[in-house]
Amino acid sequence: MEITVTQENFARALTAVGRVASNKTQLPILNNILLRTDGNRLLVAATNLEIATTQYIGAKVVKPGAITIPARLISEFISSLPKEPVELKVKGDNLHINSGKYTSIINGVIADDFPELPTINEKSSIQYSIKTEDFKQAVSQTIITTSSDSTRPVLTGVYWHSQDGQLVLAATDGYRLSERVLVETKSEVSAIIPTQTLQEVLRTIVDGDDEVDVLFDETQVRFRINDAEIISRLIDGNFPDYRQLVPKKSDNIVKIAKSDFMRITKIAGLFARESGGSITLTVSEETKSLSIHSIASQFGENTSEATAEVTGEGQVTLNSRYLTEALGVIDGDEVEFSFSGKLSPCVLKSTDVKTNYYHIIMPLKS
Amino acid sequence: MHHALWQSVLGEIELSVSHATFTTWFKNTELVDQNESGIVIAVPNIFAKKQFEVKFNDQIKGVLAKNGITPKHITYTITTTGKKTRINRETTISQESQTPESLLPSSNQNVQSTYTQNAPLVGAGGLNPRYTFDNFIVGSSNDLAYTASQAVAANPGVKYNPLYLYGGVGLGKTHLMQAVGNEIVKLQPGTRVVYISSETFVNEFLDYVRFKKKGFSDKYRNIDVLIVDDMQFIAGKEQTQEQFFHTFNFLHQNNKQIIISSDKPPKSIPTLTERLRSRFEMGMTIDVQMPDFETRCAILSAKAALSGVELGQDTVEYLATNIKTNIRELEGALNQLLAYAEMRGIAPDVSTAEGLLGNIRHSRPQHITSKQIIERTAKHFQLKVEEVCSAKRDKHIVVPRQIAMYLLRSELHLSFPKIAGELGRKDHTTAIHSVEKIEKAIKLDFLIREQVASIREKLYA
Numbered sequence: 005m006e007i008t009v010t011q012e013n014f015a016r017a018l019t020a021v022g023r024v025a026s027n028k029t030q031l032p033i034l035n036n037i038l039l040r041t042d043g044n045r046l047l048v049a050a051t052n053l054e055i056a057t058t059q060y061i062g063a064k065v066v067k068p069g070a071i072t073i074p075a076r077l078i079s080e081f082i083s084s085l086p087k088e089p090v091e092l093k094v095k096g097d098n099l100h101i102n103s104g105k106y107t108s109i110i111n112g113v114i115a116d117d118f119p120e121l122p123t124i125n126e127k128s129s130i131q132y133s134i135k136t137e138d139f140k141q142a143v144s145q146t147i148i149t150t151s152s153d154s155t156r157p158v159l160t161g162v163y164w165h166s167q168d169g170q171l172v173l174a175a176t177d178g179y180r181l182s183e184r185v186l187v188e189t190k191s192e193v194s195a196i197i198p199t200q201t202l203q204e205v206l207r208t209i210v211d212g213d214d215e216v217d218v219l220f221d222e223t224q225v226r227f228r229i230n231d232a233e234i235i236s237r238l239i240d241g242n243f244p245d246y247r248q249l250v251p252k253k254s255d256n257i258v259k260i261a262k263s264d265f266m267r268i269t270k271i272a273g274l275f276a277r278e279s280g281g282s283i284t285l286t287v288s289e290e291t292k293s294l295s296i297h298s299i300a301s302q303f304g305e306n307t308s309e310a311t312a313e314v315t316g317e318g319q320v321t322l323n324s325r326y327l328t329e330a331l332g333v334i335d336g337d338e339v340e341f342s343f344s345g346k347l348s349p350c351v352l353k354s355t356d357v358k359t360n361y362y363h364i365i366m367p368l369k370s
Numbered sequence: 371m372h373h374a375l376w377q378s379v380l381g382e383i384e385l386s387v388s389h390a391t392f393t394t395w396f397k398n399t400e401l402v403d404q405n406e407s408g409i410v411i412a413v414p415n416i417f418a419k420k421q422f423e424v425k426f427n428d429q430i431k432g433v434l435a436k437n438g439i440t441p442k443h444i445t446y447t448i449t450t451t452g453k454k455t456r457i458n459r460e461t462t463i464s465q466e467s468q469t470p471e472s473l474l475p476s477s478n479q480n481v482q483s484t485y486t487q488n489a490p491l492v493g494a495g496g497l498n499p500r501y502t503f504d505n506f507i508v509g510s511s512n513d514l515a516y517t518a519s520q521a522v523a524a525n526p527g528v529k530y531n532p533l534y535l536y537g538g539v540g541l542g543k544t545h546l547m548q549a550v551g552n553e554i555v556k557l558q559p560g561t562r563v564v565y566i567s568s569e570t571f572v573n574e575f576l577d578y579v580r581f582k583k584k585g586f587s588d589k590y591r592n593i594d595v596l597i598v599d600d601m602q603f604i605a606g607k608e609q610t611q612e613q614f615f616h617t618f619n620f621l622h623q624n625n626k627q628i629i630i631s632s633d634k635p636p637k638s639i640p641t642l643t644e645r646l647r648s649r650f651e652m653g654m655t656i657d658v659q660m661p662d663f664e665t666r667c668a669i670l671s672a673k674a675a676l677s678g679v680e681l682g683q684d685t686v687e688y689l690a691t692n693i694k695t696n697i698r699e700l701e702g703a704l705n706q707l708l709a710y711a712e713m714r715g716i717a718p719d720v721s722t723a724e725g726l727l728g729n730i731r732h733s734r735p736q737h738i739t740s741k742q743i744i745e746r747t748a749k750h751f752q753l754k755v756e757e758v759c760s761a762k763r764d765k766h767i768v769v770p771r772q773i774a775m776y777l778l779r780s781e782l783h784l785s786f787p788k789i790a791g792e793l794g795r796k797d798h799t800t801a802i803h804s805v806e807k808i809e810k811a812i813k814l815d816f817l818i819r820e821q822v823a824s825i826r827e828k829l830y831a
Contacts, residue, residue, distance in 0.1 A: 030394055053394070053417045053418075120425060122416040123420065155562075155564055223415075223416050237417070
């Protein structure tokens with residue numbers, strides 16, 4: 005292999021795929037990044053056998069070829085170089101790198117030992133092209149409620165499925181749940197995408213990308229963002245039938261400005277650190293207010309109140325962190341918060357129905 | 371039959387690739403179908419599928435050809451458990467609907483306790499559904515362990531808590547423990563059963579320490595049945611032991627069942643802290659012993675029947691006589707025999723077995739000499755060979771001497787006069803007496819049994 009690439013492109017690609025190269029597996033070659041010429045482009049790829057990520061960058065190819073190189077060393081080296089063309093030459097098992105006054109030789113491993121990258125058959129799979137903005141928002145909104153408990157693998161990802169002609173994303177960790185309707189769909193889909201994969205996709209998206217292409221087949225999913233590709237396995241199993249958990253109606257409905265709600269939640273949270281984030285919300289139709297009370301027995305206590313449009317009187321105890329996180333991902337200026345008594349699930353959503361999103365939090369028993 | 375064939379293919383491939391490659395790619399693969407048009411091999415994920423299709427296909431074809439099978443086509447599919455990801459099929463998500471996620475509220479204000487009362491596990495963690503009581507073969511060597519395990523499965527957390535099983539490798543401890551877990555899940559769906567090896571526990575703990583993560587103590591407390599395999603690996607790891615100790619106490623106090631296995635009884639694990647040892651001993655401690663001849667025969671017949679083959683009584687007896695130490699090895703020999711017979715299209719009878727078993731037996735140092743037995747025994751008791759062979763009658767020498775005689779008899783089938791001669795005696799009646807005495811003691815005295823088993827294991831190691 006003998007090629008020339010620009011430092012900027014190469015550094016960006018290496019950093020993006022380098023996150024995936026892992027030292028956790030038994031197979032030492034997974035620590036390496038694969039470099040391979042592909043026409044007049046350079047393919048830069050890494051995998052941990054759950055995800056494979058690939059970046060293509062433009063290159064001047066003198067002699068095609070391939071090699072694998074330890075991920076960390078090469079990314080750090082290339083990132084430290086000035087913005088000049090970088091020449092790469094493979095001699096035996098070594099990669100010779102020349103850029104201006106900088107030269108290095110890095111010991112590699114022949115590319116034949118690198119695992120084959122999975123491919124997906126575009127004809128037999130289902131494809132969605134999603135606006136980057138929508139994609140980022142929907143994934144951020146659902147990813148926060150995935151579980152990290154490996155004893156229940158189905159909850160460690162986001163459930164992408166079709167429901168009534170819509171592609172719906174849902175996730176739950178057992179204490180909270182979120183659902184986002186994303187785009188219309190004519191096909192049937194039901195797949196659980198690992199949280200780590202989605203995080204990786206979010207990180208790979210850079211400003212200026214318009215669309216994310218998502219391609220499902222029965223066992224894998226592929227995301228394509230311009231010249232980057234991420235292929236991942238799907239989580240095997242059935243996602244719980246979560247819809248039956250969503251309350252049909254609630255006794256208390258509060259409509260409140262999101263900024264007010266966030267502020268009083270944040271303040272109350274300061275006094276709830278000792279009690280594991282436990283804060284008590286009281287709503288009153290009479291005084292048209294939502295107040296939050298929290299106690300830190302050693303330090304003191306707090307009550308904060310905000311004006312709100314309220315139906316009914318009631319009280320509920322929640323984890324302030326869950327509430328803060330939920331408010332952080334809800335779109336729009338005004339939110340609707342509804343609950344019934346101290347034990348039933350609380351529903352949070354924007355008063356703007358076009359946001360297509362709701363979030364459920366289970367109360368703490370007080 | 372597929373299983374046996376695939377095992378022999380894997381056996382051959384294991385020799386030609388590196389260990390890391392083998393464990394990464396070939397573990398958890400299976401031959402699921404073989405017919406006119408070709409062979410179907412199940413692999414665990416998309417990465418493996420691609421790797422097999424591109425890199426290993428020729429190699430597998432080659433090995434299959436050596437075994438007399440030349441499929442037109444090899445296809446690789448991805449194994450999935452139960453229902454899975456679907457695309458483009460009819461609607462309705464759950465025909466067999468699962469227990470829905472119960473977004474249960476917690477019992478008090480404190481978040482930590484939120485985690486202790488929560489949603490049932492959808493699938494039981496780490497259990498292999500293949501291990502059940504039904505396919506566990508009971509004999510005199512393991513019926514106590516079997517009965518206790520069944521009692522535990524019927525009433526988890528009530529009887530025998532903790533249940534501590536110990537014994538050598540390949541005697542069925544893991545099978546029994548997994549069977550308890552599976553049975554509990556079957557009887558009481560929704561029970562949270564977690565099966566881990568103590569090594570996993572140690573590694574996870576280290577991860578938490580290293581990355582300063584929180585919540586480790588909660589992870590194993592929010593379950594109903596904790597099964598820990600190969601407990602001996604926790605020995606010598608102080609911090610982990612302490613963590614496990616707290617977890618253990620918490621579960622035990624809440625009447626959650628704990629099942630532990632190890633290769634030794636608690637008191638024989640030298641670096642186990644005192645408080646863990648006493649706790650392990652407070653439930654039921656049972657050893658799983660080497661299967662006797664009859665049990666070995668039963669195991670062989672049952673396993674052969676599972677593969678759809680009926681073995682002649684003489685073949686079964688031949689195998690059972692020649693492989694004594696370990697069930698895993700026994701199954702290996704049987705698989706090899708069945709695969710070999712299938713490939714050659716001959717009957718798996720005694721002569722085939724004899725031809726094959728020759729290989730198996732040569733694969734390890736089989737020829738034990740009387741000298742080795744005496745040396746091993748002396749070493750085990752930290753005596754000199756001369757002392758064992760001397761005429762001294764101190765108690766700490768007499769018992770080892772008797773054990774040595776017993777082993778000479780049981781392992782080498784030496785005549786009594788010969789045994790007496792080996793140990794410097796003239797009178798063969800001493801040998802008769804010694805062998806009888808140890809035979810009896812093995813049945814009654816736990817310590818002697820332990821020692822004999824341990825020496826025997828070292829002899830064959």
